[in-house]
Structure formats: C-alpha cells, structure tokens
Amino acid sequence: MKTDTQAIHEWLKQHKISEVECLVPDMTGNARGKFIPAHQFLSMGNPKLPESIMIQTVTGEYSDDHWDFVEPTDADMILKPDPATLRLVPWAREPTAQIIHDCYKRSGERHPLSTRNVLRHILDLYAAEGWQPVVAPEVEFYLVAKNTDPDYELMPPKGRSGRRESARLSYSIDAVTEFEDFVEDMYDYASEQNLQVDTLIHENGAAQMEINFLHGDAMALADQVFVFKRTVRETAHKHGMYATFMAKPMQREPGSAMHIHQSVLCAATGENIFSDKDGNHTPLFLSYIAGLQRYTPELISLYAPNVNSYRRLAPDISAPINLNWGMDNRTTAFRVPWGPPDATRVENRFPGADANPYLAIAATLASGYLGMKQGLSPTAPHQGTANEDDVAVARTLEEGLRNLHNTAELQDMFGDLFLRAYAAVKLDEFEEFNRVISSWEREHLLLQV
Secondary structure: OHHHHHHHHHHHHHHOOEEEEEEEEEOOOOOEEEEEEEHHHHHOOOOOEHHHHHHEEEOOOOOHHHHHHHOOOOEEEEEEOOOOOOEEOOOOOOOOOEEEEEEEEEOOOOOOOOOOOHHHHHHHHHOOOEEEEEEEEEEEEEEEOOOOOOOOOOOOOOOOOOOOOOOOOOOHHHHHHHHHHHHHHHHHHHHHHOEEEEEEEEEOOEEEEEEEEEEEHOOOOOHHHHHHHHHHHHHHHOOOEEEOOOOOOOOOOOOOOEEEEEEEOOOOOOOOOOOOOOEEEHHHHHHHHHHHHHHHHHHHHHHHOOOOOHHHHOOOOOOOOOOEEOOOOOOOOEOOOOOOOOOHHHHEEOOEEOOHHHHHHHHHHHHHHHHHHHOOOOOOOOOHHHHHOOOOOOOHHHHHOOOOOOOOHHHHHHHHHHHHHHHHHHHHHHHHHHOOOHHHHHHHHOOOO
C-alpha cells in the first residue's frame, strides 16, 4: 500500500506540477502558508510555519498578551500535508498544486490553535460514539464593483447589459445570466478542484449569489468551503470585480449567510439516527436541536466572528435573532426542512458567510453533540414568524465573546487555550474597530450633543 507521501509525490509528477502552495487555514479561515517549488517539496521534510500566525488579527496585529498562547521564542509548527486535500490551482499561470496541511507541535501532538484541529477533535468525539456527522453548507456572497477606497460605499458591478442591479431579484435566472462569464468560470474552477458544488441561485440582494454544496463528510466540506471562497475571489478578479463574503457589506442590502444543514448517521449501519423506522423524529434528533438552542448563545462569536457580523443578526433583517426552531420555517434559527425520513436534518441559519468554516461546523456539531449526550429537550416548534420574538443572542462581537467561557464542557471540547486565544484576537479587533469614529457619529452628534 502506498504511503501518503508516495501518493502525493506521484500526483505531483503526474500533473507536472512546478510549484506547491502549502496552505494552513488561520483564525479567520483565510489561507496562510508557503509557495514551494515542486522539486524542493518532493525532497524536503515537513515544512514549518511560525505558530504566531495562528493568533494574528484580521488586520495583521497581535494582542498584547499573545505570548500567553504561543512560545515566547515564536517557535515553528510542523506541517503535515493531508493528501485528501491535494488539488490543482486552476487560475495559476504555471502548473500549481495546493494542499492543506495539519499543524503539529514538535512533540507530535496536534497544535491546539489550529482551527482544523478544533474540528477534528469534535469529529473524534462523534466517532467514539459510533456517530458520523453529515453536513451541507450553503454559502452566500456578493459580487461588487471594484472599490479601492474604503471611504466609499460598495455597489453592484455592471452586468453584461451594462447596468447595475437595483431591484430584489430572488431566484431570477436572467439576473444570474448577467454574470454568465463569471458563473461559467467559477464552475469550471470548482470542477478542476473537485469541489462538490451543486445549485447556484440569485439571492435577494443586488448581485448576491448562493452556492449549495452536496452533503458529505464534515471535514471535507469545511475544506471545500475554505477552497471555494478563494476560488470565488480569484474568479471575480479575473472578471474585473470583487467578491465579498462580508456578513453585511451594504447598508441597504440583506446579509450573507453560510447556512449549515446537518444530520448524523450510525457509523456501523449508515442509517440516519434522526429518524426512526416509522419516519418519526427520534429523541436524539430533538436533543440535537435542544443542544443548538442551549449552546448557541455561548458560541455565537464562532458563527459571527467579526464586528460586521452583527449588522446581519439584527431585527427586521432576514437572519435569526433568537433560538426558535420550526418545521420548514425560514424565520427560525434552526429549520427542519420537509423531506424523506432518511434525509431528516436540521439547518443552522446563524453562521455568516464570513465565518471560518472549520469553527462554524465545529460549533454546530459540538452543540448538537452535547444536546444528545445530555438528553436535552427543545422548546415546542415555533409557529408563525419567529423574528417577531425578542432578541436572544449577542448584538456585538464583544458581548458574544464574553459568553464564550461559560461552560466547562465547551472548554474541554474546544480547548481552553484555543478559546482564550480566539477571544483575545477578536477582542483586539473589536477594540481597534471601536476607535474608529463613523460618519454617522459626525453627522448626528457633532453639533447636537
């Protein structure tokens, strides 16, 4: 049997690869790493990266107490390539490969600050119970005109008609064909990278799209979302536009989400444990939903990781603000779609498109896991419009982070070091944002208070 190293080397030679992108998802879910010539990658040992890259803010800064989370010597992490993530880079000029790496300490243990390792630990807990999670993300994004000055508001790009969208065009076929060249290239790039993308729709916002992924293994889908976001940005650049996964990029347009459909199979039989032989919801399914209701307030900062995220999670906007669940009810946070019993699942509608896919999937699976292990009971399914009820989750990043250390079980699952580091990084971002005086403050407070 071939070793992982042999399989990788053969693949690189088969595709005549000249360069390898060694990728590591950082705290925000963006790619960090190294470009390595293929001949060097083939002959060298495992590459290394300083562990401090795992605790940088989105602006590239470090929190004041970052040495509490990494070695003061800024030691290296050992990177080990995951052969399941080996893909071509279809937009590169020369034959280039990309491969996601797992991070380890010199002692050989998984590095606790790696978001991929956080998800892997949650999946290990499921495996120990004989359970196999299945997820299917739905990722929304906007195409916007190029904008190099952050003081100017974003606007939709011009389509092939030469016009910008100005109306609500949900599910419009013609609105998608305005960007037909972009869509075709995006699908081609996705196919070349073996991304299991399914349907594309036009969402409610101007030049807002949603792509659905086929359901599958949780780690594989987190990897695919990670790669897909890079792919969409690169495709947009090719066509003279930007693509943004900000949760709320424009004041008058709806936010962008990353809804996560999820079910759990019995690993031994492949049967969906959320439905019994008569097609009824099982106690485990109801407990899973109860876990989502119980632990979301504490984990909201993993679904909404940026200061901008909370502009989406607001009353009177098409995003959840409380913990209701319901049958095929898109106004609830946790929607149970109609379908055949073996497809019984719940859709978590809290995560924003800006969320790190590894952390968002880890958070939702951890919540459901604890719900099942603790035998929790959910509220009654909500009837009617759920977003008319009171707000039940944090409205700012700072408030969400204050809830992150409330439960010992979650600290054990995510690791106390990781949760403290995550909170430190995100609080630093919040404070940096909080120092910026907005145009609203100058307009309404300058001469009136």
